[in-house]
Structure formats: structure tokens, C-alpha cells
Amino acid sequence: MTAHAPILLEAIDVEKCYGKFAALGGVNLRVRANTVHSVIGPNGAGKTTLFHMLTGTKAVSGGRIVFDGQEVTHEPDYRRVRRGMARSFQVTSLFLSLPVRENLRLAAQGVTPRQALNPWHEPVGPRALSQVVDSVLAKVGLERMAGTPAGNLSHGQQRRLEVGMALAARPKAIFLDEPTSGMGIDDLEDMKQLIKGLRDQHTVVLIEHNMNIVMDISDTVTVMQLGRVLAEGKPNEIRGDDRVRAAYLGNMITGGKG
Ligand SMILES: Nc1ncnc2c1ncn2[C@@H]1O[C@H](COP(=O)(O)OP(=O)(O)O)[C@@H](O)[C@H]1O
Numbered sequence: 001m002t003a004h005a006p007i008l009l010e011a012i013d014v015e016k017c018y019g020k021f022a023a024l025g026g027v028n029l030r031v032r033a034n035t036v037h038s039v040i041g042p043n044g045a046g047k048t049t050l051f052h053m054l055t056g057t058k059a060v061s062g063g064r065i066v067f068d069g070q071e072v073t074h075e076p077d078y079r080r081v082r083r084g085m086a087r088s089f090q091v092t093s094l095f096l097s098l099p100v101r102e103n104l105r106l107a108a109q110g111v112t113p114r115q116a117l118n119p120w121h122e123p124v125g126p127r128a129l130s131q132v133v134d135s136v137l138a139k140v141g142l143e144r145m146a147g148t149p150a151g152n153l154s155h156g157q158q159r160r161l162e163v164g165m166a167l168a169a170r171p172k173a174i175f176l177d178e179p180t181s182g183m184g185i186d187d188l189e190d191m192k193q194l195i196k197g198l199r200d201q202h203t204v205v206l207i208e209h210n211m212n213i214v215m216d217i218s219d220t221v222t223v224m225q226l227g228r229v230l231a232e233g234k235p236n237e238i239r240g241d242d243r244v245r246a247a248y249l250g251n252m253i254t255g256g257k258g
């Protein structure tokens with residue numbers, strides 16, 4: 001079913017140079033709607049750089065990006081946010097002294113520390129707003145912590161709240177860059193289930209080092225190496241791909257850290 005879903009996001013020959021160094025050497029990517037599309041690869045492969053290109057936080061050196069049928073290649077990030085892209089930032093996106101619920105309410109209104117200067121969202125009525133906040137609280141499993149200051153949450157809860165901050169903007173596509181980094185084993189399972197459940201209402205583009213999670217929840221996996229796409233396919237195809245094994249020297253695929 002998902003194999004024939006419309007393409008929501010497309011990168012065409014995207015390049016990024018830092019001086020003479022090509023961090024991305026012409027990347028092509030097609031992300032289908034309502035899928036979990038993972039981007040994996042050894043450290044330095046260009047995964048985060050690709051996210052910067054897709055979400056507009058940095059300018060491309062070449063190539064094109066099409067989102068939801070619109071050319072967005074040269075649009076600034078806040079315009080892309082308005083079109084329905086949302087990125088999960090790290091702890092910097094939380095107001096640590098404010099309760100969880102207030103954090104989500106501000107995010108739903110388009111106010112986060114990163115985006116405070118970019119008023120991109122239409123005003124939302126208080127009723128609709130609290131509905132959005134309640135539904136996000138449930139999705140990220142933080143209902144019981146709604147009144148707790150974000151700074152008092154556990155690491156795993158903070159990481160889930162970060163995802164919630166992105167969800168509060170009601171995005172079409174959500175970009176998650178290593179959402180499980182630094183997590184203990186209990187928190188991993190919660191995050192995995194959370195991401196898996198997003199596919200019903202969103203499209204997920206995921207950078208993730210934990211291969212168990214990638215193989216379990218991805219519809220499509222793109223493997224990057226040295227700024228290029230090395231392989232792409234379903235989890236099973238990627239697991240059995242000799243080039244991918246070679247790229248990792250059997251390391252990540254067997255569950256070790258990349
Ligand atoms: N601002 C920058 N200036 C110079 N080189 C950079 C910059 N950002 C990233 N790079 C380089 O680009 C390559 C890809 O980095 P990155 O996208 O962060 O990789 P990944 O997320 O896959 O680990 C690395 O070699 C990195 O050192």
C-alpha cells in the first residue's frame with residue numbers, strides 16, 4: 001500500500017559543499033506520504049547535512065527540493081515549516097521552566113525558542129489549541145506529566161516532548177535526527193512505538209543509529225556513505241545488501257554502535 005503512496009518530498013541531485021569539500025555529492029531521495037523513511041549511514045556520511053537541505057536550515061549548493069508538489073529549494077526554513085515540515089530539535093527547543101503542557105501550547109501556536117522570531121502559524125482558537133495539546137500529550141505518552149516543568153522530566157521524557165513540540169505544529173512531514181541518542185533501553189521502546197504510530201497521520205523522515213529500531217519500523221531505508229546514496233530499499237533488502245554490510249564492516253547492522 002505504502003509503496004504506491006504519493007511522493008511527499010523529493011530531493012533531486014542535491015549537493016552541499018563546504019569550501020572544496022562536498023558533504024553531499026548529488027543526493028536523490030523520494031519520500032512517500034505516510035511512511036517511515038529512514039536515512040542511515042556511518043558518521044560523517046551526510047545525513048544531518050541532508051536534513052538541513054530538506055528543511056531549509058542551510059542552503060543547497062546544487063540540486064532541487066520539492067515538497068508537497070511545490071519547489072521549495074530556495075525557501076527559508078520558516079516558510080517550509082508553514083508548508084508542513086517540522087523538525088524535532090534537541091533540548092534547546094524546550095522551555096525548561098515551563099510545564100509540559102505550556103511547552104506544547106506554545107509550540108502549537110508557533111512559538112518555540114528557535115522559531116520565536118518567525119510567526120508562521122495562523123492563530124488557533126483556545127479550544128482547538130487545547131485539543132491539539134491533549135492529543136499530542138497522549139501521543140507522546142506524557143499526560144501524567146502535563147503539569148511538570150520540562151526541566152524536571154527524565155531524559156527519555158524530554159526526548160519524547162521534543163517530538164511532541166514538532167507534532168504540535170501539525171506537520172505533514174516530521175524530521176527526527178537521532179531521537180534515541182543517549183537513551184536507556186526502557187526509553188528506546190517507548191520512542192520506537194511513538195515513531196511507528198506517527199505514520200498514520202504524518203510522514204516521518206528518520207535518522208537513526210539503532211538498527212533494531214530502523215529495521216522494525218521503517219518502510220524504506222536509504223543508506224548514505226560519503227555524501228551519496230549507497231543503497232535504498234525495504235529493511236529486509238538493506239539488511240542483506242553486501243555493499244551496506246561493507247560500509248559498516250558488519251558493525252551497525254549487527255546491532256553495534258555506528
Ligand atoms: N559546517 C560545516 N563545515 C564543514 N564541514 C561540515 C560542516 N557540517 C558538516 N560538515 C562535514 O560534512 C560531512 C557530513 O556531516 P554530517 O551531515 O553531520 O554527517 P552525519 O550526520 O551523517 O554524521 C562530515 O564530514 C562533516 O565533517
Ligand SMILES: [Mg+2]
Nearest residue numbers: 047048049177
Ligand atoms: Mg548527524
